[in-house]
Amino acid sequence: MNQQSLILRTTGRFLLPLLLLFSLFLLLRGHNEPGGGFIGGLVAAAAVSLHLFVMGTNAARRVLRLTPRDLIGWGLTTGVLSAVPSTLLGEAFFTALWFEITLPLLGELKLGTPLFFDLGVYMVVVGSVLTIVLNLAEES
Amino acid sequence: MLLTVLSGFFVAALAPLVHRHIPPRHSGLLFALFPACLFFYFAQQLPAISAGAMLLESQPWVAGLDIRLSFMLDGLSLLFALLITGIGTFILIYTGRYLGDHPALGRLYALLLCFMASMLGLVLSDNLIGLFVFWELTSITSYLLIGFNHEDAKTRAAALQGFFITAGGGLALMTGLILLGLAGGSFELSQLLSEREALQAHPLFLPMLLLILVGAFTKSAQYPFHFWLPNAMAAPTPVSAYLHSATMVKAGVYLLARLQPALGGNDAWLWLLGLTGAITMLMGVYLASRTTGIKQMLAYSTVMALGTLTMLIGIGTEQALIAAMAFLLAHALYKGALFMIAGVIDFSTGAKDFLQTGGLARQLPITAAAAVGTALSLAGLAPMFGFIAKETMLESVMGAPALAVVFSVAAFLSATLGITIALVVGIWPWFIRRDMPELPTAFRSPGPALLAGPVVLALLGLGFGLLPALPEQALSAAASAAAGHAVVAELALWHGVNTALVMSIAALLLGTLLFCNWGRWRSMTDAGERFARRLGPERLYAMGMEALVRFSAWQTRVLQNGYLRYYLMTTLGTMVVLVMAALSMNLSGIRIAMDFSGVAFYEYVIAAVLAASSIAAVLTNERLGAVAALGALGFTVALTYVMFSAPDLAITQVLVETLTVILLVLVLFRLPGFLKLSSRPLRLLDALTAVIVGGTFTVLILAVTATRYFPSISQYFVEHAVSDGFGRNIVNVILVDFRGLDTLGEIAVLSLAAIGIFAMLKLRSGGQE
Numbered sequence: 001m002n003q004q005s006l007i008l009r010t011t012g013r014f015l016l017p018l019l020l021l022f023s024l025f026l027l028l029r030g031h032n033e034p035g036g037g038f039i040g041g042l043v044a045a046a047a048v049s050l051h052l053f054v055m056g057t058n059a060a061r062r063v064l065r066l067t068p069r070d071l072i073g074w075g076l077t078t079g080v081l082s083a084v085p086s087t088l089l090g091e092a093f094f095t096a097l098w099f100e101i102t103l104p105l106l107g108e109l110k111l112g113t114p115l116f117f118d119l120g121v122y123m124v125v126v127g128s129v130l131t132i133v134l135n136l137a138e139e140s
Numbered sequence: 141m142l143l144t145v146l147s148g149f150f151v152a153a154l155a156p157l158v159h160r161h162i163p164p165r166h167s168g169l170l171f172a173l174f175p176a177c178l179f180f181y182f183a184q185q186l187p188a189i190s191a192g193a194m195l196l197e198s199q200p201w202v203a204g205l206d207i208r209l210s211f212m213l214d215g216l217s218l219l220f221a222l223l224i225t226g227i228g229t230f231i232l233i234y235t236g237r238y239l240g241d242h243p244a245l246g247r248l249y250a251l252l253l254c255f256m257a258s259m260l261g262l263v264l265s266d267n268l269i270g271l272f273v274f275w276e277l278t279s280i281t282s283y284l285l286i287g288f289n290h291e292d293a294k295t296r297a298a299a300l301q302g303f304f305i306t307a308g309g310g311l312a313l314m315t316g317l318i319l320l321g322l323a324g325g326s327f328e329l330s331q332l333l334s335e336r337e338a339l340q341a342h343p344l345f346l347p348m349l350l351l352i353l354v355g356a357f358t359k360s361a362q363y364p365f366h367f368w369l370p371n372a373m374a375a376p377t378p379v380s381a382y383l384h385s386a387t388m389v390k391a392g393v394y395l396l397a398r399l400q401p402a403l404g405g406n407d408a409w410l411w412l413l414g415l416t417g418a419i420t421m422l423m424g425v426y427l428a429s430r431t432t433g434i435k436q437m438l439a440y441s442t443v444m445a446l447g448t449l450t451m452l453i454g455i456g457t458e459q460a461l462i463a464a465m466a467f468l469l470a471h472a473l474y475k476g477a478l479f480m481i482a483g484v485i486d487f488s489t490g491a492k493d494f495l496q497t498g499g500l501a502r503q504l505p506i507t508a509a510a511a512v513g514t515a516l517s518l519a520g521l522a523p524m525f526g527f528i529a530k531e532t533m534l535e536s537v538m539g540a541p542a543l544a545v546v547f548s549v550a551a552f553l554s555a556t557l558g559i560t561i562a563l564v565v566g567i568w569p570w571f572i573r574r575d576m577p578e579l580p581t582a583f584r585s586p587g588p589a590l591l592a593g594p595v596v597l598a599l600l601g602l603g604f605g606l607l608p609a610l611p612e613q614a615l616s617a618a619a620s621a622a623a624g625h626a627v628v629a630e631l632a633l634w635h636g637v638n639t640a641l642v643m644s645i646a647a648l649l650l651g652t653l654l655f656c657n658w659g660r661w662r663s664m665t666d667a668g669e670r671f672a673r674r675l676g677p678e679r680l681y682a683m684g685m686e687a688l689v690r691f692s693a694w695q696t697r698v699l700q701n702g703y704l705r706y707y708l709m710t711t712l713g714t715m716v717v718l719v720m721a722a723l724s725m726n727l728s729g730i731r732i733a734m735d736f737s738g739v740a741f742y743e744y745v746i747a748a749v750l751a752a753s754s755i756a757a758v759l760t761n762e763r764l765g766a767v768a769a770l771g772a773l774g775f776t777v778a779l780t781y782v783m784f785s786a787p788d789l790a791i792t793q794v795l796v797e798t799l800t801v802i803l804l805v806l807v808l809f810r811l812p813g814f815l816k817l818s819s820r821p822l823r824l825l826d827a828l829t830a831v832i833v834g835g836t837f838t839v840l841i842l843a844v845t846a847t848r849y850f851p852s853i854s855q856y857f858v859e860h861a862v863s864d865g866f867g868r869n870i871v872n873v874i875l876v877d878f879r880g881l882d883t884l885g886e887i888a889v890l891s892l893a894a895i896g897i898f899a900m901l902k903l904r905s906g907g908q909e
Binding site for chain 2: 030031032033034035036037038039042043045046049068069072073075076079080083092093094096098110112114115117118120121124125127128129131132133135136137139
C-alpha cells in the first residue's frame with residue numbers, strides 16, 4: 001500500500017485524533033443521545049483502520065499501545081467489574097449505581113456504573129474489530 | 141463454623157506463597173498447625189455436643205434463590221470433623237518430608253488444604269445445596285490430587301476416571317437432593333430429619349432414594365463403582381492416605397448415616413444398602429487378598445471397609461450404627477497409618493509391591509512395630525480398637541432385622557480374608573526373609589516426620605482398645621445423630637465367650653491357613669481375574685467411554701463438516717422447522733395482518749430497492765459487483781431504521797457497513813477466483829432454502845406484529861428509562877442497564893469470535909507467535 005494519494009495521507013493524519021475524539025464523544029453522550037459504547041467503538045475502530053491504510057500496520061499498532069487482544073480482555077474485565085460494586089452494597093449483581101459530583105466550572109456531573117460498563121463494551125468492540133483487521137492486514 | 145470452613149480456603153490460597161519462602165522440611169510442620177488448631181476447636185465442642193446439644197449457624201448466600209450457607213454441628217459431623225482435622229495434621233507433617241524435594245510441593249499443600257476445607261464444609265453443611273457444592277468441591281480437588289503427577293498419562297487417566305465416576309454420581313445426587321428438599325419442604329437438613337413420615341410416604345420416595353444412593357455409592361466406591369479407588373492410588377501416598385482411605389471416600393458413608401433417620405428404616409433402604417454393602421465388602425476383601433501391590437491391597441481393603449460401613453448403616457439398628465461409628469474410627473486410624481507406612485517403605489527402599497520386600501524389620505524397626513500394631517487392628521485382633529469394632533460389627537450383623545444369615549456369612553468370609561491381608565501387611569515385608577533381588581533404590585532413613593503419623597495413629601488404636609471408654613462419648617454422640625435419637629455406646633474389650641468371638645477365632649484359623657498358602661490362593665483365583673478383565677465393571681466402563689468417544693466423533697463429522705453452506709443450511713433449517721412447528725401449534729391464536737393502507741409511496745420505493753439489490757447480489761458474476769450490491773442493501777436497511785426513528789440502529793448499521801468494506805478489501809485479494817463451484821441442482825437447492833427461510837421469516841414477522849400474547853415491555857422501558865436509568869436514550873439504557881447481563885454475554889461472544897478469527901489466521905500462516 002505504497003501508492004496512496006497525497007490527499008488521503010494528509011487528511012488521514014488529521015482525521016485520526018478527530019475521529020478518536022468523536023468516538024469518545026459518542027461514548028459519553030450515549031446515555032442521552034444516539035451513541036454509546038458500541039457505536040463509539042466502531043467509530044474508533046474505523047479511525048484506526050483509516051490510519052492503518054495511511055501509515056501502515058506498525059503505526060496503527062503504535063496508536064493503540066496495547067495489542068488489540070489485550071484490549072478485549074481489559075474491556076471484558078471492565079464490564080464485569082462494573083457489575084460488582086452493587087453486590088458490595090447488598091444489591092443484586094449488575095444493579096446500576098449512580099452518584100453525582102459537582103465539578104468547579106463544569107457544574108454537575110452524573111457518573112454511574114453503566115458508564116464503566118459502556119466503556120468496557122467500547123474496548124471490546126475496538127479490540128475485536130482491530131484484532132481482525134490488523135491481522136488480516138499484516139498477512140497481506 | 142463458617143470461619144473454620146472458609147479459613148481453610150484462605151490458608152490454601154496463601155500456602156504456595158508461604159511455601160516459597162521457607163525450607164520445604166519445615167513448611168509441612170507449619171501448615172500442620174492449621175488443622176491442629178481446628179482439631180482443638182472441635183475437640184472443645186465435644187462435651188456440649190455429647191450432652192445432646194446441636195450448634196446451628198446460618199448466613200444468607202444466594203438470597204434470591206433462598207439458598208443459605210448454614211452449618212450444623214452434631215455428633216456425626218463432630219466425629220468426621222475430628223477425623224478430618226486430626227489425620228490432616230499428620231498428613232501435612234508427613235507430606236513435607238515425603239515430597240520434600242518436589243518442585244510443585246506448594247501446589248500440593250494448596251490442594252490438600254482446599255480439600256480439607258471442602259470436606260469440612262461437606263460434613264458441617266446444614267443446607268442441601270451447600271452440601272452438594274462442597275461435595276463437588278471434594279470431587280474436583282480429588283481429581284487434581286490424583287493427577288498431581290500430571291506428566292504421566294496413566295495418572296491422568298486414573299484421575300479422569302475417578303472424576304467421571306464421582307462427578308457422574310454427583311449429578312444423580314443433585315437431582316436426589318433437590319427432590320428431597322421439595323418433598324420435605326425444606327432444604328435444611330436439621331428440619332428434614334424430622335420429616336420422616338412425610339418423606340417416606342411421598343410418591344417419589346423411591347426414585348429420590350435411588351438417586352441419592354447413586355451419589356453416595358460412587359463417592360464411597362461401592363460395587364460396581366469400586367474400581368476407580370484402586371486406580372486412584374496413582375496419587376502421591378499422603379493423598380491416598382488422606383483422601384482415599386480416611387476422608388473423602390467416607391463422604392458417601394457420611395451422607396448415608398446423615399440421612400438414615402429420615403430415609404432409613406424401611407425395606408428398600410435395608411435391602412439396597414445392606415446387599416450393596418455386603419457385595420462390596422466381599423469383592424473388596426477378595427480383590428485385596430489376591431493383589432501384591434502394597435497400595436493396591438490397602439485400597440481394596442478400604443473398599444471392603446466402605447462396604448462394611450454401608451451394610452451396617454443399611455441394617456440401621458442401634459447396635460449396627462454404634463458398630464458403624466466404631467468401625468469408622470478404627471478404620472480411619474489403622475488405614476491412615478498403613479498408607480503412611482506404605483509410603484515409608486516406598487520412601488526408604490523404593491518398593492511398591494509386597495514381592496519386592498522382605499526382612500525390613502531390621503532396617504525400619506519403628507515402622508515395623510507400627511505396622512504390626514495397625515495390622516492387628518486391621519485383622520480385628522485384641523487388644524487393638526479394631527477388635528472391639530469387629531466384635532460389635534459381628535454382633536450387630538447377627539441382629540439384623542432381615543437377611544441376618546446372609547449378612548453374617550458375608551461378614552464371616554470378610555473377616556477371614558481380612559485376617560489374611562492383615563497377616564500379609566503385618567508380616568510379609570518385615571519378617572519374611574527370602575532370596576531377594578536388590579532393592580529398587582538405595583536405603584533412606586525415614587526420620588521423625590514420616591514416623592509421627594503411623595506411630596501416633598497406631599498408639600491411638602492400641603489406647604482406644606485398652607481403654608474403650610475414651611472414644612465412647614464421641615461415638616455415642618455420632619451414633620445418636622445417625623439413629624435420630626439418643627443412643628449410648630458401651631464398648632468393652634472382653635465380651636465373654638459368645639458367637640461373635642467363636643466366629644472371630646474360626647476366621648483367625650482359616651485366615652492364617654490361607655496366608656500360609658498365599659501364593660497358591662493367588663494363582664487359584666486367576667480365572668476370576670481373567671473374567672473380570674473381559675466383562676468386569678471396569679471393562680464395561682471403558683467400553684462405555686469408548687462408545688461415547690465414537691459417538692461424538694461421528695456426530696462431529698456429520699455436523700461440523702467444514703462447509704459453510706452446510707452450516708448455514710443446518711442452522712437455518714433447524715430454525716425454520718422450530719418456528720414453523722411453534723406457529724402451527726398455535727394456528728388458532730395467530731392473526732396475520734395484511735393491511736397496506738398506511739404505507740407511503742417512498743416506502744414502496746425503499747422496499748423495491750432492497751429487493752432489487754439482494755437479487756443483484758445473488759445474480760452477479762463479479763465479486764466486486766456482489767460487494768457493491770450488498771453494500772446498497774445494507775445502506776437501504778439503515779435508511780429504513782431512520783424512517784422508523786431508530787437512530788442508534790441506523791448509525792450502527794452504517795458503521796458496520798463501512799467496516800465490512802474495509803474487511804472485504806483486505807480479504808478480497810486473497811480469495812480464489814469467482815468460479816462456478818456448485819452444480820445446477822445444488823444451486824436450485826440453495827434457492828429453495830433461501831426462499832423457504834425468507835418466507836418463514838415473513839410469516840413470522842407478520843404474525844408477531846399482529847399477535848400479542850403479553851403486554852409489550854417497551855412501554856415499561858419508555859417510562860422508566862429516565863427515572864430509573866437516568867438516561868434519555870432508551871436504547872442505550874436498555875443495553876447498559878436494564879439488559880446489562882445480555883450485553884455482557886454479547887461482548888463475550890464478540891470477543892470469542894475475534895479470538896477465533898485470530899487463531900484461524902495465525903494457524904493458516906504457519907503458527908507463528
